[in-house]
Amino acid sequence: MTIRTTDTQSPDIPGAPDAAAGSQPALKVEGLWKIFGAKADKIIGSGDAELSRTDLQAKTGCVAAVKDISFEVQPGEVFVIMGLSGSGKSTLVRLLNRLIEPTDGSVVINGEEITSVSSGKLRDMRRRHMAMVFQHFGLLPHRKVIDNVAYGLEVRGESKAERRRRAQEMVDLVGLSGYENSFPDQLSGGMQQRVGLARALAVDPQVLFFDEPFSALDPLIRRDMQDEIVRLHHEVGKTMVFITHDLQEAIKLGDRILIMRDGEMVQCGTAAEIVAHPADDYVRDFVSEVPKGHVLTLRYVMQPVRPSDSLEGPAMDPDTVVWKAARAALASAHPVRVVENGELIGIVDDEAILRVVVAEEEPGTETGE
Numbered sequence: 001m002t003i004r005t006t007d008t009q010s011p012d013i014p015g016a017p018d019a020a021a022g023s024q025p026a027l028k029v030e031g032l033w034k035i036f037g038a039k040a041d042k043i044i045g046s047g048d049a050e051l052s053r054t055d056l057q058a059k060t061g062c063v064a065a066v067k068d069i070s071f072e073v074q075p076g077e078v079f080v081i082m083g084l085s086g087s088g089k090s091t092l093v094r095l096l097n098r099l100i101e102p103t104d105g106s107v108v109i110n111g112e113e114i115t116s117v118s119s120g121k122l123r124d125m126r127r128r129h130m131a132m133v134f135q136h137f138g139l140l141p142h143r144k145v146i147d148n149v150a151y152g153l154e155v156r157g158e159s160k161a162e163r164r165r166r167a168q169e170m171v172d173l174v175g176l177s178g179y180e181n182s183f184p185d186q187l188s189g190g191m192q193q194r195v196g197l198a199r200a201l202a203v204d205p206q207v208l209f210f211d212e213p214f215s216a217l218d219p220l221i222r223r224d225m226q227d228e229i230v231r232l233h234h235e236v237g238k239t240m241v242f243i244t245h246d247l248q249e250a251i252k253l254g255d256r257i258l259i260m261r262d263g264e265m266v267q268c269g270t271a272a273e274i275v276a277h278p279a280d281d282y283v284r285d286f287v288s289e290v291p292k293g294h295v296l297t298l299r300y301v302m303q304p305v306r307p308s309d310s311l312e313g314p315a316m317d318p319d320t321v322v323w324k325a326a327r328a329a330l331a332s333a334h335p336v337r338v339v340e341n342g343e344l345i346g347i348v349d350d351e352a353i354l355r356v357v358v359a360e361e362e363p364g365t366e367t368g369e
């Protein structure tokens with residue numbers, strides 16, 4: 001998974017910075033709200049919209065599950081939405097594919113505003129452009145693996161031969177060759193989720209949504225499945241929106257991470273950016289256990305070049321993760337030169353490397369800028 005910085009992104013709508021100018025985002029979310037309760041639509045635009053979730057509920061009985069969320073996801077990006085239980089993740093992902101109706105705001109997928117299309121068009125978009133992988137797999141128990149994988153193709157009217165061909169391709173892709181004729185209850189949890197993945201990929205969607213897909217799995221299987229997502233993303237390059245409450249999972253999978261609390265977006269950026277510059281104490285607390293040397297990149301530990309600095313050290317890219325740079329950096333008698341597009345943009349000396357690496361051994365030590 002590539003780590004990208006968000007240095008140049010628009011402050012208004014977080015979007016991946018390296019999207020080519022003029023290219024259309026895979027997903028664009030603007031001012032999205034979901035308030036559960038009577039007369040919820042009257043709240044937006046009124047003073048009550050500013051209330052905290054608890055105060056709003058006490059005053060009106062309504063729950064603001066998702067509050068004024070905006071972001072963009074670029075084609076091929078893995079975008080993770082992370083938050084504790086009740087932060088609004090499940091509601092948000094269901095708004096994205098309009099499994100539930102928003103109270104306000106818009107969701108645009110590949111240029112189509114799914115928040116305003118007709119139900120027929122929405123059905124068609126769900127069949128062709130989106131797929132979802134669920135926590136509890138959602139497989140049809142009386143169908144064999146191959147027929148579960150082919151389900152979405154069947155719904156959209158593909159020929160039997162084409163369904164079989166495509167489903168077999170996906171079964172092979174997720175490593176289930178030989179299990180085509182098994183039934184879901186004959187498979188382990190991890191294997192069942194592979195079937196869920198194959199089924200989602202079979203329809204060749206523009207965007208894949210994952211709602212805590214590995215929460216029900218044992219930790220070791222969970223790690224395997226995360227690796228599987230990294231591998232599959234590398235192979236198929238799909239745009240993915242991934243919901244999790246697990247920060248390690250978010251860091252492992254996400255090109256960028258959106259952190260939610262009480263329905264609101266607290267921060268959105270790369271793992272490195274969030275670890276280096278947590279938006280508030282809530283995020284700081286979240287990332288305090290993260291092994292910083294494995295997440296921070298040279299961009300976040302470099303210093304401006306001073307006239308007295310030696311320029312004879314090794315040259316490295318600013319997106320090199322600190323622990324990967326550490327060996328070469330510490331072996332050199334000269335500081336690392338951080339070079340981007342042929343231009344020297346900073347210097348990293350041994351002390352800066354050690355500050356990050358040693359901080360891992362001493363919880364509570366500040367790192368980053």
Ligand SMILES: Nc1ncnc2c1ncn2[C@@H]1O[C@H](COP(=O)(O)OP(=O)(O)OP(=O)(O)O)[C@@H](O)[C@H]1O
Nearest residue numbers: 036063064065083084085086087088089090091092
């Ligand atoms: N249908 C509903 N009616 C009323 N309140 C709801 C409804 N669905 C969700 N909520 C409330 O909205 C808030 C956000 O819930 P949501 O399930 O989206 O959070 P979450 O981050 O996905 O949590 P979890 O990981 O526990 O599922 C919670 O306070 C929840 O009680």
